[in-house]
Structure formats: structure tokens, C-alpha cells
Amino acid sequence: xxxxxxxxxxxxxxxTLSALTLIVxxxxxxxxxxxxxxxxxxxxxxxxxxxxxxxxxxxxxGNGSFFAVAGTISADGKGNITGGTLDINDLALGGTGVFAAxxxxxxxxxxSSDGRGTARIVTSALTFSIDFVLTSNTxxxxxxxxxxxxxxxxxxxxGTATQSxxxxxxxxxxxxxxxxxxxxxVGAFTLNSSGTITSGTQDLNDGGSSAxxxxxxxxxxxxxxxxxxxxxxxxxSFGSLGFDAWVIDSTHLKLIETDATGLALSGDxxxxxxxxxxxxxxxxxxxxxxxxxxxxxxxxxxxxxNGTLSAGIEDYNDAGTTGSVPAFTGSCTTFVAGxxxxxxxxxxxxxxxxxxxxxxxxxxxVQLLEIDSLGITSGVxxxxxxxxxxxxxxxxxxxxxxxxxxEVDDIGQFNAxxxxxxxxxxxxxxxxxxxxxxxxGTYLPDSPATGRGSITVPTIGTLIGTLNxxxxxxxxxxxxxxxxxxxxxxxxxxxxxxxxxxxxxxSHMSLMHPIVRxxxxxxxx
Numbered sequence: 001x002x003x004x005x006x007x008x009x010x011x012x013x014x015x016t017l018s019a020l021t022l023i024v025x026x027x028x029x030x031x032x033x034x035x036x037x038x039x040x041x042x043x044x045x046x047x048x049x050x051x052x053x054x055x056x057x058x059x060x061x062g063n064g065s066f067f068a069v070a071g072t073i074s075a076d077g078k079g080n081i082t083g084g085t086l087d088i089n090d091l092a093l094g095g096t097g098v099f100a101a102x103x104x105x106x107x108x109x110x111x112s113s114d115g116r117g118t119a120r121i122v123t124s125a126l127t128f129s130i131d132f133v134l135t136s137n138t139x140x141x142x143x144x145x146x147x148x149x150x151x152x153x154x155x156x157x158x159g160t161a162t163q164s165x166x167x168x169x170x171x172x173x174x175x176x177x178x179x180x181x182x183x184x185x186v187g188a189f190t191l192n193s194s195g196t197i198t199s200g201t202q203d204l205n206d207g208g209s210s211a212x213x214x215x216x217x218x219x220x221x222x223x224x225x226x227x228x229x230x231x232x233x234x235x236x237s238f239g240s241l242g243f244d245a246w247v248i249d250s251t252h253l254k255l256i257e258t259d260a261t262g263l264a265l266s267g268d269x270x271x272x273x274x275x276x277x278x279x280x281x282x283x284x285x286x287x288x289x290x291x292x293x294x295x296x297x298x299x300x301x302x303x304x305x306n307g308t309l310s311a312g313i314e315d316y317n318d319a320g321t322t323g324s325v326p327a328f329t330g331s332c333t334t335f336v337a338g339x340x341x342x343x344x345x346x347x348x349x350x351x352x353x354x355x356x357x358x359x360x361x362x363x364x365x366v367q368l369l370e371i372d373s374l375g376i377t378s379g380v381x382x383x384x385x386x387x388x389x390x391x392x393x394x395x396x397x398x399x400x401x402x403x404x405x406x407e408v409d410d411i412g413q414f415n416a417x418x419x420x421x422x423x424x425x426x427x428x429x430x431x432x433x434x435x436x437x438x439x440x441g442t443y444l445p446d447s448p449a450t451g452r453g454s455i456t457v458p459t460i461g462t463l464i465g466t467l468n469x470x471x472x473x474x475x476x477x478x479x480x481x482x483x484x485x486x487x488x489x490x491x492x493x494x495x496x497x498x499x500x501x502x503x504x505x506x507s508h509m510s511l512m513h514p515i516v517r518x519x520x521x522x523x524x525x
Contacts, residue, residue: 034436035424037114038415040394040497044111046137048077050084050158052246053121054254055130055144056175056266057151057400058407059092060430066176067092067149068266069128070246070256072158072228073104073121081107081119087244087256088126089264091180096260099125100244114413115396115497116424118145131411131426131435133396136498141398143411143428145435150428152400152409152492156248160227165250166191169222170338170362171269172369173243173255174378178262181207182288184378185265186369187218187234188272188338188360195223195230201337202236203358203369205378208290210371213238214358215339222269231258232269245269251363270364272338275305277361277383282451282472284480284491285368285379286401289349293319294402295377296489297349298472298482300384300452307332307340307359313452315470318350320486332359342368349375379491385475387451391416394497397425399481401490403464405429408488410462413497414439421455427462437461443471451479464488 056068071086084104091097102123109119115134121127131145138157144150167190174184189200200218204210216236222245224230230245232255242259253269284298301312309330316323328347332340342359346352356372365380389395392415399410407430414423425439441457451473460467464487471479477496483489 035438037112037116037424038394038413038422039113040115040413040415041499042111042113042115042134044079044109045077046115046134047075047109047111047117047140048137050074051155052158052248052254053086053142053153053155054246054256054266055142055151055153057144057149057409058430059090059149061092061148063180064406064430065090065092065097065180066264067151068175068256068264069126069153070244070254070266071102071104072246073119073155075109079108079110081109081121086121086123087258088123089175089257089266090126091262091264093125096262097264098258098260099123100258102126114394114424115140116411116413116426133398133411133413134497135396135495139495141396141411141493141495143398143409143426145411145426145428145433147431147433150407150409150430150433152398152411156252158228159247159249161224161247161250161253162227163195163224164193166195166222166224168272168338169253169269170272170360170364170367171255171267172360172367172378172380173257173265173267175257175263175265177206182376183207183263183265184287184369184376186358186360186367186378188362189218189220189222189234190272190337191222195221197221197234199337201339202234202238203339203371204238205369205371205376208288208292208373208376210373214371215336215341241265268364270362270367273361273363274335274338275361276303276307276332276366278303278305280384280451281309281366281381282384282474282480283366283368283379283381284472284482285370285377286491287370287375287377289318289375290373294489295319295349295375296401296482296491297377298470298480298491299325300450300472301328301330306335307342309342309344312344312346313450314347315482315484316349317482317484317489320489321350322484322486323348323350341371382474382480384451384473386473387449388445389416389473389479390476390496391418394423395494396497397423397481397492397494399483399490399492401483401488403429403488405431405463408463408490410490410492412439414494416443419443421457425460425462425467429463432463434462439467441467454484
């Protein structure tokens with residue numbers, strides 16, 4: 001397979017005028033020229049029950065502040081949202097930006113035959129529209145899709161948990177500090193039967209600085225107030241952070257900061273693991289380099305249970321400059337409280353350096369946070385259990401990252417044949433959502449098979465006009481994605497769609513939350 005760098009020669013660069021013309025044309029055409037969706041048999045009945053929804057991204061108002069929402073929506077299977085409760089953290093809304101326990105008003109949703117859907121979520125503090133794609137009756141990928149902001153997230157059928165089932169958790173959250181500087185954190189803690197934290201550590205990276213913010217001892221608590229909702233207090237020398245914890249099940253919680261500190265963080269908590277899973281480790285990371293340029297990277301490496309990495313291959317996109325590293329290695333210091341310090345050799349974001357990550361293994365992957373002086377990136381690594389994905393089936397797709405406008409988020413569905421992908425994509429570039437875009441391209445796996453491959457869409461009606469992706473197969477139903485376009489840097493995933501009504505396990509993957517600086521957009525070249 002050609003590496004990312006070789007793909008760049010075929011990329012199409014649009015002028016600002018042609019991009020605006022494309023947007024106007026897309027809006028003017030409307031539904032009369034909308035492509036027909038793949039008929040996978042989905043209907044409104046496939047969204048039925050109470051779902052945990054979590055979305056984070058950039059609010060287009062308030063100079064592009066970070067926003068996060070998390071909570072529940074209830075769907076009746078007939079196209080109606082009948083209620084729910086959301087927490088909202090968005091400084092653009094005024095005051096501390098925290099609006100907890102917002103009642104969700106009645107509204108409507110629609111699911112098309114390919115599993116893509118639309119909905120409007122109404123609360124007294126914030127009303128916004130979403131596009132989503134269902135991968136089953138229990139799980140979907142979400143993009144905020146209106147002219148007031150953009151973000152990515154998930155929806156999951158809500159389960160329950162008991163306090164006794166939450167014994168040790170690893171977590172990853174990201175967002176912004178009170179100055180709207182990107183902030184990200186990972187950590188882990190052990191709970192007693194009352195929900196009190198008995199031990200744990202936390203690492204933070206605030207705008208590219210981790211000095212004095214690594215392996216901080218943690219105190220506090222995580223207590224369930226019901227089988228579906230709890231509160232968490234995470235205390236370190238950095239400060240005291242308060243969260244609501246929305247239960248998906250006993251191994252997976254959604255976290256959103258609900259204190260009044262001016263910080264806005266959201267993310268996931270999973271059952272903690274104390275070692276890596278030996279074998280191939282697939283990863284993506286997203287954030288900024290030391291010059292505050294958008295940076296995305298992905299690849300794989302062989303690991304043992306101690307986090308010693310060998311035979312690593314990395315692809316990167318640093319502000320549109322793309323390339324591949326044919327070999328990198330890594331080593332972890334001794335595990336303490338489920339944490340290791342992962343030092344990488346030969347890793348690159350266009351310049352080689354001594355990259356170091358805090359790594360916390362969990363049931364939702366190895367949670368990763370950069371803790372060197374070379375930027376701020378976070379991500380996840382997953383044990384690989386397959387090296388190919390099935391054809392003649394449907395997939396839901398999500399991407400999040402940066403382009404010339406700032407944050408960009410894509411949601412879509414495609415069917416794969418032996419060499420082709422065909423479907424529909426929706427894109428939100430903060431100020432210019434574009435829907436029902438025809439997606440037609442080809443894919444090519446590595447030979448011999450490693451799980452890595454490329455997807456090439458030479459022409460598409462998005463802002464930049466092309467879509468070139470590297471994929472990394474995690475298992476038979478999921479692959480991670482890294483974009484290799486020169487004017488856009490994103491990461492994401494595609495996930496297998498089950499037959500409507502059929503059984504498929506909920507995704508226990510940690511969503512890659514966008515770390516997007518409002519003015520950190522890529523520039524045209």
C-alpha cells in the first residue's frame with residue numbers, strides 16, 4: 001500500500017471561492033438531487049428506549065468556545081423524542097456555562113433506511129440539531145449538525161450499574177480550561193464499597209504543558225445516586241473537578257464536568273486494567289503539536305503485557321503535512337496504580353522527538369495522554385483481533401478534527417464491496433453544514449495483511465473536495481481512521497451495522513473527543 005505521503009500527490013486543492021460556490025450549490029440543490037441511501041432496512045423503530053447521548057466540540061458563538069453535553073433522551077420508536085435529561089457545559093451560554101439537569105422537551109427524529117438519522121434536541125438552555133448513524137438498536141455515532149456549532153459523540157442504549165460493580169475505573173476527559181486553552185486528562189482510581197476513592201493517579205496536559213501535572217495522587221469519590229446516574233469528585237493538587245457520571249453499563253460511564261470552575265471537560269470511564277493485552281495494538285491520537293498546529297496520527301505496534309512496543313508503524317498529519325514512520329519502539333516504566341509512562345523512540349509528527357505518554361489500560365482501550373513538552377494530544381490504543389473487515393455489508397462512520405474553518409465533524413454510512421465504498425456523508429464545518437453528500441471511492445488493504453489500508457474518495461462535495469483515509473482494523477466490526485488530506489486533519493472510526501433487530505454488542509470504545517483550538521485551523525496551501 002502507498003503510504004500517506006504518496007497519496008498527497010493526487011489531492012485536489014480548492015480555492016476559497018470554489019469552496020463557497022460548492023456550498024451554495026449544495027444548499028440550492030436541496031433534496032431534489034440528494035443521493036438515494038443504501039437500503040439496510042432501518043426505520044424509526046430501531047431507535048426506541050432511553051439512550052445516553054454525549055457530544056463535545058466547538059460552539060460557533062462566544063469566539064468558538066468548547067461545549068459538551070451528556071445525558072439521556074427517550075425515543076418512542078415512532079419518530080418522537082418524548083423526554084430526557086441533559087447536562088450542558090458551554091461558556092457561550094453565559095454565567096459559569098454549566099446548566100445541569102436540563103429537561104428535554106418533546107421533539108421529533110427520523111431514521112432513514114441506511115441507519116442515518118436526524119433529530120432536534122430542545123432544552124431551556126440550548127436547542128441543537130444532530131445527525132446520527134445507527135450501527136444497531138443499541139449504539140450510534142453522532143454529529144452536531146446546525147449552524148451554531150459542531151461536535152462529535154455517541155448514543156448508547158442505557159443500562160444500569162450498582163455501586164459494588166464499580167471497583168476500579170480508568171478515565172479520559174478533554175475540553176478546555178477557563179481561558180479556552182485545550183485541556184486533557186487521563187487517570188485511574190480504586191473505589192471502596194461506599195464509592196470513596198482509596199487510591200489513584202491523574203495526569204493532565206494544559207495547553208501543551210504537563211509540568212507538575214503528571215502522576216498526581218487522587219482523592220475523592222464516585223457515587224451512584226441511582227442505577228443510571230452518579231456524581232464524581234476528583235481531587236488533586238491541580239484542583240477539584242466535579243462530574244456527573246451517566247451510566248451505560250457497569251463497565252462504561254460517560255463523564256461531564258458540572259462544577260462552576262470555568263473548566264469544561266467530558267469523556268469516558270471504563271473498568272480499569274493493570275496490564276496491556278499482548279499482541280498488536282492499534283491507536284489514533286489527536287491534538288496539537290508544539291507550534292499549536294493541528295496534529296493527528298495513527299498506526300499500530302506489537303506490545304507485551306508490560307507495554308514494551310516494537311515494530312511500530314505510524315502515519316501522521318501535522319497541519320496538512322503527511323507522512324509515515326516505518327518503525328518506532330516504546331517502553332513503559334513499572335505500572336503503578338494501573339498507570340505507566342510510555343516513552344516512544346522514532347515517533348514523529350514531522351520532527352522526531354522524545355515523545356512520552358501517560359498510558360492507562362482499560363476495558364475501553366489504553367487511554368493515552370501526551371505528557372512531554374512537544375504538544376497536547378490524546379488518544380486510545382486497542383488490542384487487534386482481526387486484520388480485515390467484511391464486504392457486502394454496511395458501516396457507520398464518524399470523523400472529527402480540524403480544517404480551514406476550525407473544527408470539522410463528519411457522519412455517514414457506506415456499504416463496502418470487494419474494492420469499493422458507496423454511501424452518503426454529512427459534514428459540519430462550524431459555519432457551513434452540508435448534508436446528503438454522495439460518497440463513492442475505493443479501498444486498498446496492505447499486502448501482506450496487517451489491518452492497515454487506505455480509502456480514497458477522489459471527488460466529494462465537502463469543503464475541501466476530497467477524502468483520503470488510512471484505516472486500521474481493530475476487530476471484525478471496527479476500524480480506526482486517520483485522514484491524510486493536506487487541508488484537513490481528522491481521526492475517527494467506522495463500525496459494522498447489524499441487521500436491524502439483530503443482536504450486536506454495544507461499542508465499548510473510547511470516543512476520540514476533539515481537542516480543537518478555535519483559531520488552530522489548517523491554512524490552505
